[in-house]
Amino acid sequence: MPLHDVGYRPWTGTPRPRGAAGVIAGTGIRLAFKSRWLRRVLLFAWSPALVFAGGFFAFEQAVEESARGEPVSPTRRLDSFGTIGALVADSLGGRLDEPEAARRTVWSRLLLAFMRAPQAVLLAVVVGLVAPKLIAGDLRARAWLVYFTRPLGRTDYILGKVLTLAAIVGLVTLVPALVLWIVGVLVSPSVWVAVATSDLPLRIVAAAVAVTLPTVLLALAYSSLTAESRIATFAWFATWVACWIAHGALTGADMAAEAARAPTAQRGFDRLLGQVAGDPRLPRDGRPPLGWLARAAGLERTVDRWSWLSLYHAQGVVQAWIFGIEDRLTVVLPPLLALVAVALVSLVILFRRVDAPARA
Amino acid sequence: MHAVHHSEPTPAVGACAGGDMPLRLEGVTKRYGARTVLDGVSVEVPPGITGLVGPNGAGKSTLVRAILGLVRLAAGSARVYGLDPATVPLAVRRRIGVVPEDDCSVPGLSGVEMVQYAARLSGLPSTEALRRAHEVLDWCDAGQERYREVETLSVGMRQKVAFAAAIVHDPDLVILDEPTNGLDPLERRAMLGRLVALARDHGKTILVSTHVLRDVQSICDRLVLLVRGRVRLAGSIAELTGTGTDELRLRGAGPTARLVECLTAHGVAAREVADGGGVLLRAADTAALHAVWSAARDAGFAVESLAADRRPLEDVFLAALAAADAADAGQPEDEVRSHAPA
Numbered sequence: 001m002p003l004h005d006v007g008y009r010p011w012t013g014t015p016r017p018r019g020a021a022g023v024i025a026g027t028g029i030r031l032a033f034k035s036r037w038l039r040r041v042l043l044f045a046w047s048p049a050l051v052f053a054g055g056f057f058a059f060e061q062a063v064e065e066s067a068r069g070e071p072v073s074p075t076r077r078l079d080s081f082g083t084i085g086a087l088v089a090d091s092l093g094g095r096l097d098e099p100e101a102a103r104r105t106v107w108s109r110l111l112l113a114f115m116r117a118p119q120a121v122l123l124a125v126v127v128g129l130v131a132p133k134l135i136a137g138d139l140r141a142r143a144w145l146v147y148f149t150r151p152l153g154r155t156d157y158i159l160g161k162v163l164t165l166a167a168i169v170g171l172v173t174l175v176p177a178l179v180l181w182i183v184g185v186l187v188s189p190s191v192w193v194a195v196a197t198s199d200l201p202l203r204i205v206a207a208a209v210a211v212t213l214p215t216v217l218l219a220l221a222y223s224s225l226t227a228e229s230r231i232a233t234f235a236w237f238a239t240w241v242a243c244w245i246a247h248g249a250l251t252g253a254d255m256a257a258e259a260a261r262a263p264t265a266q267r268g269f270d271r272l273l274g275q276v277a278g279d280p281r282l283p284r285d286g287r288p289p290l291g292w293l294a295r296a297a298g299l300e301r302t303v304d305r306w307s308w309l310s311l312y313h314a315q316g317v318v319q320a321w322i323f324g325i326e327d328r329l330t331v332v333l334p335p336l337l338a339l340v341a342v343a344l345v346s347l348v349i350l351f352r353r354v355d356a357p358a359r360a
Numbered sequence: 361m362h363a364v365h366h367s368e369p370t371p372a373v374g375a376c377a378g379g380d381m382p383l384r385l386e387g388v389t390k391r392y393g394a395r396t397v398l399d400g401v402s403v404e405v406p407p408g409i410t411g412l413v414g415p416n417g418a419g420k421s422t423l424v425r426a427i428l429g430l431v432r433l434a435a436g437s438a439r440v441y442g443l444d445p446a447t448v449p450l451a452v453r454r455r456i457g458v459v460p461e462d463d464c465s466v467p468g469l470s471g472v473e474m475v476q477y478a479a480r481l482s483g484l485p486s487t488e489a490l491r492r493a494h495e496v497l498d499w500c501d502a503g504q505e506r507y508r509e510v511e512t513l514s515v516g517m518r519q520k521v522a523f524a525a526a527i528v529h530d531p532d533l534v535i536l537d538e539p540t541n542g543l544d545p546l547e548r549r550a551m552l553g554r555l556v557a558l559a560r561d562h563g564k565t566i567l568v569s570t571h572v573l574r575d576v577q578s579i580c581d582r583l584v585l586l587v588r589g590r591v592r593l594a595g596s597i598a599e600l601t602g603t604g605t606d607e608l609r610l611r612g613a614g615p616t617a618r619l620v621e622c623l624t625a626h627g628v629a630a631r632e633v634a635d636g637g638g639v640l641l642r643a644a645d646t647a648a649l650h651a652v653w654s655a656a657r658d659a660g661f662a663v664e665s666l667a668a669d670r671r672p673l674e675d676v677f678l679a680a681l682a683a684a685d686a687a688d689a690g691q692p693e694d695e696v697r698s699h700a701p702a
Binding site: 006007008009010011015017020023024027034138142146147148149150151355 | 425428449450451453454456457458460462463464465466467468469474477478480481482483484485488492495496498499511525527529530554557558561562
């Protein structure tokens, strides 16, 4: 018997009535961070923020130069930050002669582009690394016996797992976006920028929730359907790829049909190169130069009627609505309903599956 | 044989007022589709150690799940300290600790983390949970192994961790499913000792589901036999294994026939049991016991043991199984009993 063995002693404390979800989440996060790959991906996930922070800096320089009356144009010269900022503003639809409106447009679009383009893809990777093991691992190790013989219910368990994954997803989406906004304010010549863009942090939170909830619930639902985390991982990535391909194919078909109807329309690099070279034959149609960039990032107001098919594209449209870039209900509603449906169906699966072995 | 009608509660030994009874099941019925897994199980478990035995598929695990409120019952009710697991499962589980038969762990946690985690899930504050986890693991003699991941531990060590996790929140009712699985004889004895200590020194109610009848006989006060979802036998071990007489069985080495003669000469009624079963005798008072020792000395018989005559629990178990088979087949029970091991 060890010297410090005091024998069995009754515990006389008062148990906390609630908080099991927090305990599950805390432990889940700690265990997830044991993965070297997750730590690497999370570190990498912050690198795009540097590039975007540069975008904020350049744009604010352009606004500053414009305010000083210096001629700022994308085609003037390429040796000043202001020029790059003007290029950014132009490509994102901001007019420097209206600095306040331009700031709102450019900041919103930069943040949306940041959350959509690099972070949403990294989010898929992070979720693919973490989520499959969260419930499948418990099923495999019969950890449900640990949980459901304790004073906690399915809701506590699911909430704990959702919080685990949401916290890690937040480190890829919410936190870098908020930090980016703060950095944007810090690199701006005036601190009044913070006031002018004070609604953006709330929009960032809302946009992050719009991404996180359906993503997390879907990934956990997959994880609850099998005791083999590999299968859940495959299902997760297969869903993303399949939805992306389906969306791409259908949208491509739509674009081809549109092109057939207007064969003379200027598109893509032709228009870009023509505008950069100042080709007088190319009429300016009111679209900004480098608008193809905005279109590629999904920022341009286009009718993407297949966006509800793909988790990534549906989230993009809803986020654009949250950032005030997209305001047409007919465009927003289908993807919004699709995301709600994904979340609800996933939730039903989770509630039916997580304690199924205990009830069997 | 003490076959019990399954629709009536079976008070085992010891009287407990209704709300204080740790566990009371009344007509508990559970069906999975057309299959009835628990068929009107009625039993009461008072404080102490109760063995829950039965062949594979008898419904023991389902019964434990019913007690925890994990399964919805088709009929009947369960009460744990007066609480209904169907309506207040969390309050019930707060008072219960469970050691499952299956190996279970949270992947990635060490032994001490696992026990601390279990404590925190049961509502203990973080620091208190860690202190308590170490304390309970010390009591379970877990040593330094506690710092290794649970998946890498030996079967016996995992069993200790599971036991520590079950009692870390100081539950009133501890349910153990095959608690001595994978333990070496020394560890097995230590584990049984801990159960006895919990029951006798700390007033815990312990329900042990096991196939090892020797363990049941050595530590349990009561026994519940479940066969095909029905309680076929319930009562105190002493009552179930008693022969209905007050005879003592004397075992040892030496001339048994001569011993019987000497005992008779000393006025002690005795008879030899065939096949080396020793000698059965009646010694009601101290004088008679003195006479037994004198007779043994006179006969040159080396006494090894003198104890109340009991039927081996295995015989009781097999007889009850045979009776259950007969009852289910519609055969008269008396006929079966005559063929069952005595």
